[in-house]
Amino acid sequence: MNGGKKALLFFSIAVLAVSGLAAGVAVWKSDGHGDQRSKLNVLDVPDSADPDVLLAWAENVLAGRCMVHQGFTFSVATARDGEAADPYEQLYGTDDVNRARQRGYGISPAFHQATRAMPDPNREYLETLSVQDRARFDTAYFGSESAAIQVASEAGNISVGAEGCLANARSELYGGVAEWAPLDIWATGLDSQVYGVVIAHPKYLASLTTWRSCMAALKFVVSDPGNSRDRVAQLAGSTDLRKAEQFERAIATADAGCNKKANLRGLATDLHKSQAEAVARKDAAKLADYRERRNRAVVLARNLVTELQN
Template identity: 30%
Template structure:
């Protein structure tokens, strides 16, 4: 458990799995509240980078070395979600298999892991306590939409960094987990929505004309993921790129992303009676964190 926690805390939070791919302008990781716009990928990454900087400053103050995680570029860190409609990005990166391999290699070679391992047992315990409060640190828990409970340790430099960015870490944890897990409630509705289903069928027909037979973008993406362990091979990566370009082209030609985002907003709105306060808190605190992050680090190139 300790090894898993440390490994998680020492690596950068590179966005690779949620939202839409066309996200240099705007991210749909959470719905807007009170007229506030959702954060862009660049803005979310800036918060993540600021937290790394704050953790490092805190750890060095405790007498330990700390290296900020190796970062992918802003372009490489672009969010990939259900719909990919950025043809230029797809032509360059396919579905991002080589980027995921690059990120995984950076995580595996993170110097903080080797540094911690080099410490004596007693010194390692002190390191852990400085980082996240150690094994006896208080844990907060929150019930999430759809059922279940998630927990988080609250201590050390990690907690300090979150407090500096988000204010009350408990308030942020509750809002973040609630907003994030709402996907389990509205995504199934979007996928079965009549308008979105019609757009997916149009996408499938477009793909068939391009020489690919897939029911939806998820199936197309999954076929590429199945070959991702061979992405270093030129022919395999070229096939991934060609498929991703066809996928993105058809998504753009059928307006799949804007239709999906409109239906997503529709179903999220239906949840606001119960979860509106958490959504508004999530948006407000996230924007506050961005303002604080701008005072700590510059934008990612």
């Protein structure tokens, strides 16, 4: 899930994207795998309790160990995406006026921090390889395209690597890729389905109308809280940090005040939870399997953190 919306609500959804290839600022360290020609550099370990941060990091540590055994050097850092956001807030806005006045949504600082991030150490390493070895690196990590499996989703078929170091890491964490990938893609779509039901609900639409009128009276013409956040993100990418932060705090403060007046977030959150419970009852066994695999993976990831901290 991208675009700043991390819909990890009722279903505790794990992110499928490869996020551990981003660089972090930390001391280079080898975990003991490999030799002088190939080594795994673990730049840091997560200090966050966020399961998605832990799982993305662990996935890449395990994939990195595999890459070392394939003869490559591989570097892993914790993905840093600013302050963890309340997923209900990202969908339905904030009603915390004081926090909005102090820090807005937290988008502008995170954007400018990301633009100043260190170069990806794996990218630098790849630049030292020949064209042939770069191709070998890609194949070793992602597997061959011919071995990918196709998983059906509401958006169409999604291609998922079934071999290579990344697939091996996911198998170690979650069980076989052929079993896990369909579950993960299915679960990832559940909150989107629920969100669609919520924003079409008559009670939500009435509350949203009140919110829009309130925002318009404050000179902010926006369609919904997500549109407010999008406006901030667009400005953060096209102007200086000071101007972006001023606008962000202003629109976020207006959003929070109007949200509180309309009870938009409170109403939408209650609707989301009730709709999610209905979905859970419908596919209880499938959801239980997903949660069991994911919870087991979190335990393995935490054990990996402990291992590399010692």
